[in-house]
Amino acid sequence: MKLKIAIQKSGRLHEESLHLLKKCGIRLNSGTGQLKAEADNFPIEVFFLRDDDIPQYVEDAVADIGIVGENVFYEKNRKAKLIKKLGFGKCRLSLAYPKNKSLQRLQDLNGKRIATSYPFLLAKFLKQNHVRAEIHEISGSVEIAPSIGLADAICDLVSSGSTLLTNGLKEGEIILQSEAVIVANKTLSAAKQAILKKLTFRINALQQAQSNKYILLNAPNAKLEKICAILPGMKSPTILPLAQKGWSSVHSVVNENEFWEIIEELKTQGAQGILVVPIEKMIS
Ligand code: PRT
Ligand code: ZN
Numbered sequence: 136m137k138l139k140i141a142i143q144k145s146g147r148l149h150e151e152s153l154h155l156l157k158k159c160g161i162r163l164n165s166g167t168g169q170l171k172a173e174a175d176n177f178p179i180e181v182f183f184l185r186d187d188d189i190p191q192y193v194e195d196a197v198a199d200i201g202i203v204g205e206n207v208f209y210e211k212n213r214k215a216k217l218i219k220k221l222g223f224g225k226c227r228l229s230l231a232y233p234k235n236k237s238l239q240r241l242q243d244l245n246g247k248r249i250a251t252s253y254p255f256l257l258a259k260f261l262k263q264n265h266v267r268a269e270i271h272e273i274s275g276s277v278e279i280a281p282s283i284g285l286a287d288a289i290c291d292l293v294s295s296g297s298t299l300l301t302n303g304l305k306e307g308e309i310i311l312q313s314e315a316v317i318v319a320n321k322t323l324s325a326a327k328q329a330i331l332k333k334l335t336f337r338i339n340a341l342q343q344a345q346s347n348k349y350i351l352l353n354a355p356n357a358k359l360e361k362i363c364a365i366l367p368g369m370k371s372p373t374i375l376p377l378a379q380k381g382w383s384s385v386h387s388v389v390n391e392n393e394f395w396e397i398i399e400e401l402k403t404q405g406a407q408g409i410l411v412v413p414i415e416k417m418i419s
Contacts, residue, residue: 137173137180138330141198144183148315151223152202156181159337178330189318190215196320199327205313206292210253215318219335222342224315226294228253230307233281238288241308244268250280251290253310260310278302337416344417346391351410356381358405365400388414 142152156163161179163172172181182198189201190213202221206228230249232238238247241264248269251257257270271286278298280286290310293299299306317338319331354362359374362385366372372387385406389397394411401409 136324136326136330137178138327138334139180139182139197139199141182141184141189141192141201141203143186143189143202146186148186148202148204148224149183151221151315155202155221155223155338155341158341159334177333179334187211193318193320196322198320199323200317200319200331202315202317205316206253206256206311208316208318209311210255212255214321216321218317218319218331219338221315221317221338222345224313226292226313227309228256228290228311228313229293229309230288230290231278231293231299231304232288232307234303234305236281236287239307241266244288247287248285249288249290250277250286252277253290256310257290260308278304340416340418343419344414347388347414347417348391348394349386349412349414350389350397351384351386351408351412352401352406353377353382353408354385354404354406356383359383359385361404362401362406365397365404388417 143149153163161174161177163174163181165172170183172183173179174181182192184192186203186207189198189203190208190211192198193201193215194213200218204224204226206226208215208217230241238244244261244266245268248271249257250271250273252272252274254270254272261268271280273280273285277289277291279302280289281304282302289304292313293306296306317335323331350366352362363372363374366385366387366389372385375384375386377384398409
């Protein structure tokens with residue numbers, strides 16, 4: 136029994152999807168350029184597909200799960216379950232207006248023409264906001280539509296914003312924030328669900344590791360209590376005596392979000408020789 140996973144054949148999500156599998160310890164037997172690859176140390180089979188086709192293949196159980204952008208997943212509106220956000224391929228689907236025109240915001244779009252590759256999501260957004268505009272679907276180079284007179288505004292993916300800038304457009308309302316996600320067929324067998332669970336367990340361990348750091352420091356014994364109160368750790372900090380009398384080495388795990396504040400407090404409490412080390416995997 137193998138879990139069939141669909142990932143993008145080439146494009147922005149391809150490398151990171153493969154990298155994720157690799158970091159989960161999954162070794163694939165053939166390189167890119169192929170249609171299919173198998174792992175020799177995990178019950179998984181990888182299919183390389185166009186991202187637009189992945190939601191459909193997952194709904195139809197041609198693939199059991201897929202890695203795809205939320206933008207594509209919600210646009211295709213296929214029956215599949217969102218399992219996990221993966222933290223890469225981040226972008227947003229936004230409206231954008233030509234800089235030198237009177238169009239400024241959503242309500243100005245009534246009666247106008249908007250070019251997009253996301254007609255479903257755009258139509259839904261316009262309807263929710265009671266705007267009646269004509270949607271002109273094009274499959275690529277959406278950003279040039281206003282300058283060639285094909286549309287009055289556009290709705291497209293934005294990440295750094297430089298494509299909009301170089302095409303004389305400015306970003307307006309955000310329709311969707313997106314990142315790569317794992318989606319799954321809704322009726323996976325128990326055996327396949329078990330493999331998926333194993334995979335998400337490994338991904339969780341990577342994600343936790345990424346948002347935490349291992350910290351080591353030296354502290355005078357008199358200050359240990361205060362320092363330990365600042366450092367919760369996974370259970371509680373580890374304390375080891377140093378060769379130098381009256382001093383200890385303290386080890387703990389710190390979340391990235393509170394990292395700098397904790398360092399400040401530790402220094403105030405007399406911590407010295409603070410070392411911060413990345414964590415590769417973290418299983419809590
Ligand atoms: O061949 P296939 O159909 O599989 O690939 P594709 O060409 O349709 O998709 P691809 O590889 O371009 O993108 C795959 C996925 O990456 C998208 O569905 C998003 O989920 C995600 N992603 C993240 C992006 C971007 N960032 C992004 N910036 N996809 C596209 N863009 C484009 C955007 O369309 C615009 O043209 O980049 C331009 C804007 O970028 P900035 O940085 O100038 O703002
Ligand atoms: Zn595509």
